[in-house]
Amino acid sequence: MRILVVEDDLEAQRYLVNGLKEAGHVVDDAADGETGLTLALSRPYDVAIIDRMLPKMDGLKVVADMREHSNVTPVLFLSALSEVDDRVKGLKAGGDDYLTKPYAFVELLARIEALMRRRSPQAVKTRLQVGDLELDLLTRTAQRGGAAIDLQPREFRLLEYLMRHASQVVTRTMLLESVWEYHFDPQTNVIDVHISRLRAKIDKGFDTALLHTVRGAGYMIRAARV
Amino acid sequence: MPPESETPAAKWLRSDDATFRPRVFRTQAYRIVFVYVAVFAVSVAALLAFTYWNTKRALDSQTDQVIEGEIAELNAQYLQLGLRGLADLIATRSSHGGPGLYLLANSFQQRIVGNLDSWPRTLEHPGNFVEFDYKRRTENQIETRRARGRVFPLAGGFYLLIAQDVHERYLTERLFTTTLPWTVGLVLVLGLAGGGLMARNMLRRLDQINRTSAEIIGGDLTRRVPIGPSHDEFDALAENLNTMLDRIERLMKGVREVADSVAHDLRTPLNRLRNRLETTLRHIGPGSEQAGEIEAAVAETDQLITTFNALLLIAEADAGVARGKMSMIDLAPVVEDVAELYEPLAEEKGVTLKLSPAGSTVIEGNRSLISQALANLVDNAIKYTPQGGRVTVTALETPDGAELRVADSGQGIPEAERARVVERFVRLDASRSAPGTGLGLSLVAAVARLHDARLVLEDNKPGLRAVMRFPRPSPRAKSAPPRGRNESAAAAS
Secondary structure, three states, X not given: OEEEEEOOOHHXXXXXXXXXXXXXXXXXXXXXXXXXXXXXXXXXXXXXXXXXXXXXXXXXXXXXXXXXXXXOOOEEEEEOOOHHHHHHHHHHOOXXXXXXXXXXXXXXXXXXXXXXXXXXXXXXXXXXXXXXEEEEOOOOEEEEOOEXXXXXXXXXXXXXXXXXXXXXXEEHHHHHHHHOOOOOOOOOOHHHHHHHHHHHHHOOOOOOOOEEEEOOOEEEXXXXXX | OOHHHOOHHHHHHHOOOOOHHHHHHHOHHHHHHHHHHHHHHHHHHHHHHHHHHHHHHHHHHHHHHHHXXXXXXXXXXXXXXXXXXXXXXXXXXXXXXOOEEEEEEOOOOOEEEEOOOOOOOOOOOOOOOEEEEEEEEEOOEEEEEEEEEEEXXXXXXXXXXXXXXXXXXXXXXXXXXXXXXXXXXXHHHHHHHHHHHHHHHHHHHHHHHHHHHHHHHOXXXXXXXXXXXXXXXXXXXXXXXXXXXXXXXXXXXXXXXXXXXXXXXXXXXXXXXXXXXXXXHHHHOOOOHHHHHHHHHHHHHHHHHHHHHHHHHHHHHHHOHHHHHOEEEEHHHHHHHHHHHHHHHHHHHOOEEEEOOXXXXXXXXXHHHHHHHHHHHHHHHHHOOOOOOEEEEEEEEEOOEEEEEEEEOOOOOOHHHHHHHHHHHHOHHHHOOOOOHHHHHHHHHHHHHHOOOXXXXXXXXXXXXXXXXXXXXXXXXXXXXXXXXXXHHHHHO
16 A cells, blocks of 8 residues: 655654554655645555644645645544644544544554545445344344344444454544544543443354454454455 | 522623613612712702701891880880880881781780781790781781791780781792702602613623623633723723733733643654654564563553643643534433443443433533543542442533533542542642542543533532533523624714
8 A cells, every 4th residue: 555654753754654664555755745745646645644734834735735636545634733623623624534643553554544445435335244244234233143133223333333444453542433423532441341242242152253352452353264 | 590600790791681670789880879869869958958947047037136126116115105005006007017917915815906816826925936827807808827926025914916927938938848859859860860871871881891701701702892982981991901801812822822832842752752662562572571561661651641631631621722612512412422331331340320311401512521521420430439339420400500410329528528629620730649530530620610610529428429510501602792882883973
């Protein structure tokens, strides 16, 4: 995957670029807004990681210009700005996701993978399937191996999100943001409890587990053999 | 509405329409008018009464002198000419038809001669000057008139009554005493009306200032007090206030900028620190002893970041940054969502998390911050409730406004401690010594302050009940009454 990194803090940039390369991506970098915009418009990228505050051209302006040129590359904003209204501003300007510094690298990696997945055109799905687990989005029902699973509405949304990102790491923050629409960290990790409940419903009594904990990162749902 | 949950400005505005009557007595302007008019009316009455009594005394003493003169003269005649001579003289004087009134009577007060028909009943004893009524025959009418005179005992047991007709003066006096209350009444009415108008005018100007202040307290720092064209003291006050507001706005902006740059300056090194630790961890690979140490360091860093973020959020809430992002929100779904988020955690701990059914409870607020504050309260409640206990979350509408309640059956906090705990978390510095738990409540308190709500910790018997009391959504914040400005426009034209 080709990734564009626009970050003026050179150390953070080096770290990002190295990390992404280690994760197997092809990375271009720019240290200011203008160079970043030129690169974004001249080459195809699967995802762009753009700092909010950049020299020469503000991150918001870079994305707004990209969108004006009909460039639809998914953009993840990185920002040291406080969240309360900056997040909204970033998403309004055309950003697809927003991550506040300091962040965990696994969080960033999980998010850009989710963004890249979003980009590849998906047929409007009415069914999601992972292994023998099936989710019917129209009837809002789930079954595994032909046996119906009784899910609470929120459990359904949680499972749906996990299955839409099957075989990808999904972090707790991502779940909290997209399933609960909360943008804060609860003091206790309540997500873990929700996951273990869900796990009890979909994995208990089956030989192969589908819902996995990714140590230090989050969760992943995947079929036994990938 | 409990006084503690209401700003003075809000109270002022609230009293504007609904309870005008008490306000008339409560406002300084009206009070001044009342006192001033009362003092003025009393002064007018006193002045008039003084003039009245003085004039009357002067006139009386004039009359009395004339009477004394006649008495002396007639007495001299009596001593010289005897009773007959006096009777003749009196008969002559009586027939003149002037203001003089005479009556010579024997010791039984029976008339001998004079132009008074009978001895006035009120005049039984000789001595001082007195006023009395007498009857006078004119053509074919008998009229009662007023006279003032004195009885003089003559030697030989006769009585001589000498008086002057003072009827015209008496009528004038009467006129005066009957019109006095009316005059004072008129003074009162005119004074009150004029003073009321002046007070209203003054209050209108003050109301403009108060309304603007209330809006500014409500978070709209861009509002300014309208300045009239007259350059009077109110305009001077308004100008001063506006200058002050400009300065405050500049300072607030400065504080925000500083907070933003501090945030940036701290976040960047924290970011690098975490990055380096993570890179090192990747290179070492998991499992080794060093990796464990570095993982612990990453966890410490994350704790630092969490605390830092909480501090920033509290600072932001206190700076009123989110005031502009308030909307009308229903607390019921907010409570449901948070309860739903924590329900599995409670179940895992063996605590019953109960959601009290509530109707829609609408407040003006920031959903995200209220959710977070509520989450902190529920988190704490579950943390401090032993197995088998229960935590109840409620949103309810009270006559005083909306309330969010999180009650647990844990150990609670002793009453003395409770006050201290709330006190302590009012100031950020005091709670710094205990991060984690401390900042959780601090944030709740900051969110409460942002919403003009009060955070109260109460005894749940047993356990603790944390209550956030929100004030009633005020119409002012959404649709600021345009009255103030219209009035100033009217006053300006």
